[in-house]
Amino acid sequence: MSSAFKDMAAIVSEHPMFAGFAAEHRELIAGCASNVRFDAGALLFREGEPVSRFYLIRYGKVAVELASPSRGHITIQTHQEGDIVGWSWIVPPFHSYHDARALTLTRALAFDGACLRDKAAADPEFGFVLLKHFSQLIAQSLERVQLQLVDVYGEVQSA
Amino acid sequence: MPEAAAVADPMVPVPYRVLRQRREIDGVHTLDFEPAEGRTPFRALPGQFNMVYAYGIGEAAISLSGDCDDTKTIRHTIRKVGAVTAGLCSLGKGDSVGIRGPFGRPWPLDEARGADIVVVAGGIGLAPLRPAIYGLLAKRERYGRIAVLYGSRSPEELLFLDELKRWRGRFDLEVEATVDHTTGGWFGQVGVVTALIDRAGFDPDNAVALICGPEIMMRFCARELEHRGMSPADIYVSMERNMACGVGHCGHCQFGPEFVCKDGPVFAYDRVEPIMTLREV
Amino acid sequence: MGAIVKKPRVLDAAALGELFEALKAAGHTLIGPVPRDGAIQYQPIDGVADLPAGWSDFQDKGRYRLNETGEASLFDYASAPQSWKRYLHPPRLKLFSARREKGRIRFDDEAEPIPKYAFIGVRACDLNAIAIQDRVFIGNGQIDPHYAARRERAFLVAVNCSRAGGTCFCTSMGTGPRAETGYDIALTELIDDRGHRFLLETGSDAGESIAAGLDAAAAAPEDIDAAAAISERVAGNMGRSLDTEGLPEILAKNLSHPHWDAVAERCLACSNCTMVCPSCFCTSVEDTTSLEDGTAERWRDWDSCFSGRFSYVVGGQVRDSTRSRYRQWLTHKLSYWHEQFGSSGCVGCGRCITWCPVGIDITEEAAAIRATDEA
Numbered sequence: 001m002s003s004a005f006k007d008m009a010a011i012v013s014e015h016p017m018f019a020g021f022a023a024e025h026r027e028l029i030a031g032c033a034s035n036v037r038f039d040a041g042a043l044l045f046r047e048g049e050p051v052s053r054f055y056l057i058r059y060g061k062v063a064v065e066l067a068s069p070s071r072g073h074i075t076i077q078t079h080q081e082g083d084i085v086g087w088s089w090i091v092p093p094f095h096s097y098h099d100a101r102a103l104t105l106t107r108a109l110a111f112d113g114a115c116l117r118d119k120a121a122a123d124p125e126f127g128f129v130l131l132k133h134f135s136q137l138i139a140q141s142l143e144r145v146q147l148q149l150v151d152v153y154g155e156v157q158s159a
Numbered sequence: 160m161p162e163a164a165a166v167a168d169p170m171v172p173v174p175y176r177v178l179r180q181r182r183e184i185d186g187v188h189t190l191d192f193e194p195a196e197g198r199t200p201f202r203a204l205p206g207q208f209n210m211v212y213a214y215g216i217g218e219a220a221i222s223l224s225g226d227c228d229d230t231k232t233i234r235h236t237i238r239k240v241g242a243v244t245a246g247l248c249s250l251g252k253g254d255s256v257g258i259r260g261p262f263g264r265p266w267p268l269d270e271a272r273g274a275d276i277v278v279v280a281g282g283i284g285l286a287p288l289r290p291a292i293y294g295l296l297a298k299r300e301r302y303g304r305i306a307v308l309y310g311s312r313s314p315e316e317l318l319f320l321d322e323l324k325r326w327r328g329r330f331d332l333e334v335e336a337t338v339d340h341t342t343g344g345w346f347g348q349v350g351v352v353t354a355l356i357d358r359a360g361f362d363p364d365n366a367v368a369l370i371c372g373p374e375i376m377m378r379f380c381a382r383e384l385e386h387r388g389m390s391p392a393d394i395y396v397s398m399e400r401n402m403a404c405g406v407g408h409c410g411h412c413q414f415g416p417e418f419v420c421k422d423g424p425v426f427a428y429d430r431v432e433p434i435m436t437l438r439e440v
Numbered sequence: 441m442g443a444i445v446k447k448p449r450v451l452d453a454a455a456l457g458e459l460f461e462a463l464k465a466a467g468h469t470l471i472g473p474v475p476r477d478g479a480i481q482y483q484p485i486d487g488v489a490d491l492p493a494g495w496s497d498f499q500d501k502g503r504y505r506l507n508e509t510g511e512a513s514l515f516d517y518a519s520a521p522q523s524w525k526r527y528l529h530p531p532r533l534k535l536f537s538a539r540r541e542k543g544r545i546r547f548d549d550e551a552e553p554i555p556k557y558a559f560i561g562v563r564a565c566d567l568n569a570i571a572i573q574d575r576v577f578i579g580n581g582q583i584d585p586h587y588a589a590r591r592e593r594a595f596l597v598a599v600n601c602s603r604a605g606g607t608c609f610c611t612s613m614g615t616g617p618r619a620e621t622g623y624d625i626a627l628t629e630l631i632d633d634r635g636h637r638f639l640l641e642t643g644s645d646a647g648e649s650i651a652a653g654l655d656a657a658a659a660a661p662e663d664i665d666a667a668a669a670i671s672e673r674v675a676g677n678m679g680r681s682l683d684t685e686g687l688p689e690i691l692a693k694n695l696s697h698p699h700w701d702a703v704a705e706r707c708l709a710c711s712n713c714t715m716v717c718p719s720c721f722c723t724s725v726e727d728t729t730s731l732e733d734g735t736a737e738r739w740r741d742w743d744s745c746f747s748g749r750f751s752y753v754v755g756g757q758v759r760d761s762t763r764s765r766y767r768q769w770l771t772h773k774l775s776y777w778h779e780q781f782g783s784s785g786c787v788g789c790g791r792c793i794t795w796c797p798v799g800i801d802i803t804e805e806a807a808a809i810r811a812t813d814e815a
Binding site: 076077 | 340373
């Protein structure tokens with residue numbers, strides 16, 4: 001086992017998202033990970049393109065954006081250290097529906113979605129655990145978008 | 160039966176004068192008031208509110224937004240939402256108002272001694288929390304880590320920006336701000352305020368959270384704090400109802416068994432959660 | 441030494457006027473029952489001649505009728521539409537006037553003359569209702585000086601019910617039919633072969649001092665027994681009943697019960713029930729400015745949790761539907777009141793049932809929730 005792999009296994013096991021995973025499942029995940037870096041301005045995802053990865057941000061800042069001809073880049077959400085970015089890799093047809101742009105130099109672990117999907121298919125128990133955790137992430141992000149949509153601060157309240 | 164003659168009418172305001180006023184953001188003004196006649200110092204606690212009377216128009220319940228250690232002036236940050244608040248926001252130095260108060264239960268700053276503090280503000284909700292932040296910083300040594308998490312609709316609607324920057328420069332305070340919407344020119348975070356809770360540094364087993372903002376935002380934040388392991392009994396929210404008399408006599412601000420004016424506006428979340436999730440209570 | 445027990449006296453009906461005169465001499469304005477406009481009304485009276493001699497009432501859901509009986513009895517009716525609340529907690533009251541002098545606001549408390557009432561004919565349920573409002577306006581941390589001043593000066597002459605009304609349920613609420621406490625003088629009207637007279641009991645020093653000046657002899661055991669028998673008979677004839685066992689908890693945990701929708705289909709949100717309720721206390725204030733001289737005033741009016749703007753917060757009403765307003769009223773009255781003021785907010789006077797234009801019955805609604813309590 002290489003020391004780089006051990007590092008990745010350590011990072012994975014320390015992250016709250018994977019804390020509930022069994023050791024062997026964490027190893028499966030770490031086995032699909034690689035280190036990546038993005039300069040400021042580089043895209044992690046591009047709208048409409050196939051997505052084969054998700055990222056665990058280790059350093060830096062990432063904006064999830066939608067582009068509009070009249071309004072430019074509309075930032076929906078920003079991510080930073082510790083955040084997991086991207087779940088399109090697990091939902092067919094595995095396409096991104098937004099851009100994700102590094103706002104600063106960003107270092108991350110990239111997880112190969114095809115690799116994880118294969119492992120999940122081969123080990124349904126692992127697949128279930130993985131889906132369960134990602135569905136929580138998806139639900140959380142859905143909730144946040146709902147909160148954004150209702151424009152709560154438009155609901156006027158006197159202080 | 161008590162001696163009625165000795166009792167002052169809690170419905171009659173005391174005259175105050177505007178000392179200064181400033182526009183904070185669009186539609187939100189901060190006014191400082193001093194007694195119109197020499198009077199005893201005004202003592203209030205962070206989280207309490209006054210009923211502020213605009214001459215001939217009416218009264219509005221407005222939280223204190225200044226430093227409660229300052230007993231000479233009363234500071235209110237007011238959002239124009241109706242005739243009374245618009246009237247108040249249009250006042251200038253030397254103009255007169257009436258004030259009744261202070262009313263209600265304060266933020267539990269004494270009870271929170273020794274704990275980490277998570278302050279979560281949404282929109283204008285930072286105003287009622289500012290006195291609490293002053294109080295925490297004035298006795299900084301009493302508390303563990305302190306995080307101030309602030310969410311607003313857009314960068315233009317962030318309140319007390321200068322002060323936020325100043326607080327952010329401190330080493331003993333974590334300050335994070337996020338906005339729901341931006342189209343550029345903002346280098347801070349984008350997303351809802353609940354996302355900040357995930358990352359804030361505090362020990363969920365020994366923390367007290369103070370939340371003020373729209374009711375939906377407070378519910379989402381409380382849930383996020385519970386998700387991080389906090390007990391609902393350690394989460395405090397400041398409720399908004401139509402407080403009118405301030406003393407539990409008029410009945411308007413009832414919220415289940417509570418009179419928001421005197422049992423609140425600050426409530427432990429475990430007390431109000433069951434009814435907060437019901438409609439039209 | 442034990443507590444001093446004042447011996448009951450007996451007052452001849454013909455001497456009732458002496459009591460009224462004594463109260464007037466003590467500076468009291470008499471407010472008593474008067475048959476007017478088809479109902480018993482508590483209004484200023486001058487003497488015994490104003491009382492509803494020979495009148496009785498019929499009450500049921502949404503129904504009230506005054507009947508002439510031809511009897512000699514002066515107090516043979518159940519709850520009057522309006523309670524004594526309108527005198528202690530006036531429906532409309534000026535709280536202050538203000539003017540601007542050299543840019544400064546001057547507030548003038550209303551230095552109104554505080555009326556000194558003597559209430560004649562307070563029923564046991566209403567004595568309890570007054571005690572409830574005492575807790576709201578005096579015993580609740582902050583004192584309402586308008587209420588407190590009127591209350592402090594008021595002299596209460598209770599008259600024990602000789603008949604239960606069709607919508608009465610004071611026995612269920614533990615508030616009657618016999619006046620136990622909270623009165624200065626309590627009377628029980630006795631009409632039998634021993635004559636038309638009143639058993640007179642005193643409940644305060646003020647009551648004792650007035651009674652001492654009357655031509656009233658010590659009551660005979662027969663008079664005391666006769667009065668007790670009347671209360672016992674009335675207690676057995678209640679028009680309604682309400683099972684209060686565990687009711688506060690049952691209502692509090694059934695806020696989403698479908699039955700609230702059923703009530704809302706009938707309820708007009710007219711607020712009659714809150715207006716006639718002797719314990720309902722909600723008010724709104726109105727701030728005004730005079731166009732003539734710029735004087736500002738604040739007036740306080742009775743309001744109701746059924747009214748449109750009652751729960752207004754910036755942006756809309758919290759309680760927009762009739763369902764939520766009825767639920768608020770009922771749960772406040774029968775459940776949350778306990779937590780707020782240490783007792784039920786209902787005294788079983790039955791007014792809300794009688795005066796509901798569509799005949800909604802608080803005892804039936806509470807029972808319906810209880811019967812289908814599944815929470």
